[in-house]
Amino acid sequence: MSIGLYIHVPFCLKKCNYCDFISYPYNEKDADAYLNALIKEMELVSASLPPEAKEVETIYLGGGTPTCLPAPALAAILGSCRRCFFVLPGAEITVEANPGTVDGVKLAALREAGVNRLSLGVQAVQERLLKFLGRMHTFEQAREAVRMAREAGFANLNLDLIFGIPGQTPADWEECLKRILDLRPSHVSTYGLQLEEGTPLWRDVQAGKVAPVDEEAELAMFELAIEILTAAGLIHYEISNFAVPAGRCRHNLRYWRNLPYLGLGPAAHSFSGSCRFSNETSLEKYVVRLKAGELPVAGREKLTRQTLLAETVFLGLRLREGLDLKAFADRFGQAVEEVYRVELDRLLKLNLIEIKNNFLRLTPRGLPVANQVFASFV
Numbered sequence: 001m002s003i004g005l006y007i008h009v010p011f012c013l014k015k016c017n018y019c020d021f022i023s024y025p026y027n028e029k030d031a032d033a034y035l036n037a038l039i040k041e042m043e044l045v046s047a048s049l050p051p052e053a054k055e056v057e058t059i060y061l062g063g064g065t066p067t068c069l070p071a072p073a074l075a076a077i078l079g080s081c082r083r084c085f086f087v088l089p090g091a092e093i094t095v096e097a098n099p100g101t102v103d104g105v106k107l108a109a110l111r112e113a114g115v116n117r118l119s120l121g122v123q124a125v126q127e128r129l130l131k132f133l134g135r136m137h138t139f140e141q142a143r144e145a146v147r148m149a150r151e152a153g154f155a156n157l158n159l160d161l162i163f164g165i166p167g168q169t170p171a172d173w174e175e176c177l178k179r180i181l182d183l184r185p186s187h188v189s190t191y192g193l194q195l196e197e198g199t200p201l202w203r204d205v206q207a208g209k210v211a212p213v214d215e216e217a218e219l220a221m222f223e224l225a226i227e228i229l230t231a232a233g234l235i236h237y238e239i240s241n242f243a244v245p246a247g248r249c250r251h252n253l254r255y256w257r258n259l260p261y262l263g264l265g266p267a268a269h270s271f272s273g274s275c276r277f278s279n280e281t282s283l284e285k286y287v288v289r290l291k292a293g294e295l296p297v298a299g300r301e302k303l304t305r306q307t308l309l310a311e312t313v314f315l316g317l318r319l320r321e322g323l324d325l326k327a328f329a330d331r332f333g334q335a336v337e338e339v340y341r342v343e344l345d346r347l348l349k350l351n352l353i354e355i356k357n358n359f360l361r362l363t364p365r366g367l368p369v370a371n372q373v374f375a376s377f378v
């Protein structure tokens, strides 16, 4: 079975106020050490896998800000993927980028290296909200990055947005969605701002300096996104994601279908189909272990059958098409209805889920309370 490759690039130019991802301030020395370690990791992993486990259907360079790295480094990572794995023809290759870290030359080099999907962290269009989030770029830079990406030949372009930002009004959000649509993206991701413990934003909220957006207002923004983006012809294909018909992110679809993926780089996670692994989160430890010729795995969990079934159900329910019941039965030798009879009966009676054309999915009523529905299966 083919896999998806996720490569974590743990550098950013500056930390955003709300972010708890593993990322370090970019500098050349650490980036070189990271690159050597990452290539070593690919070689070690490749040597440990049978040929049939090395077929790669998607590659996703995420972070951090992968485009902090110079273009030759990004090309070297992709070159190494091709040497160590069998990257299938037509593979989807995504790079996450932030406006202000790309120019025409870098984008052309990424295309040349085989990148065929770009995901730009735009987040907001109002300068005061971008500042509040601690983003380094302006909306004008985001617009310019989109223009340059198109010029470089990127037709498959995702724009990331955040809603529920303290101080963001419904009118701000509506303006944001409309100005984003003016850029004609093939994919839009909209995530509610999460308050992550330990971040500057979290501390400000704890200290009473910032009032978080209440749940009702956040829900209204979520519903507005669905209304405006779908009216513009984008398909709402996953709770937080919208795309033109052929623009769904194949890499992320693998996560929602609970299919195997291999994570490389510090803090990257992998899923073999029955086990989850995670790498060292510290860049230093990651580099040291690879220099010693060891795989940098820090955690390993063998999933019980019960966990595997539950995860497959609630990840599948994130998709608007829902969980493919036939694929589930083929994979696990048991029908969903047999495993979760009581839970399904209850949720069907509440009209929070429905079964149609052999797919189990959230109803419009279940969508706003998706997390409560998912919890029923855990």
Ligand code: SF4
Residues within 6 Å of the ligand: 011, 012, 014, 015, 016, 019, 020, 021, 023, 063, 064, 065, 098, 121
């Ligand atoms: S650019 Fe992205 S990964 Fe980097 S600090 Fe900001 S939110 Fe986090």
